[in-house]
Amino acid sequence: CELFGFDRVLPMNTGVEGGETAVKLARRWGYHVKKIPENQARVVFCAGNFWGRTLGAISSSTDTTSTHAFGPFMP
Numbered sequence: 001c002e003l004f005g006f007d008r009v010l011p012m013n014t015g016v017e018g019g020e021t022a023v024k025l026a027r028r029w030g031y032h033v034k035k036i037p038e039n040q041a042r043v044v045f046c047a048g049n050f051w052g053r054t055l056g057a058i059s060s061s062t063d064t065t066s067t068h069a070f071g072p073f074m075p
Contacts, residue, residue, distance in 0.1 A: 004029060016052025023056070 001009055010021065023043050030036040045060040052058075058066045059073035067073070 005032075016054050016057050019051040020054065020056050 001007060004025065026043065027041045030041045031038065043060075047062045049061060050057075050063060050066065051060075053066070055070070056074055058070055059075075061067055
């Protein structure tokens with residue numbers, strides 16, 4: 001909590017929830033600490049990644065077996 005300046009923690013132990021929360025925390029940190037303009041944060045993912053089957057996770061994937069017939073995807 002102290003690292004991010006928050007007064008509470010959202011503990012989780014599953015891969016996709018942890019991954020999506022990490023993206024949200026990184027964006028929030030960028031907006032509040034680095035002063036990135038609203039809705040301008042960018043998250044970079046490696047090609048060939050797999051971190052779950054939610055729409056957020058498959059939107060970052062280049063694996064067609066994970067994405068075929070599930071679009072449209074999140075930007």
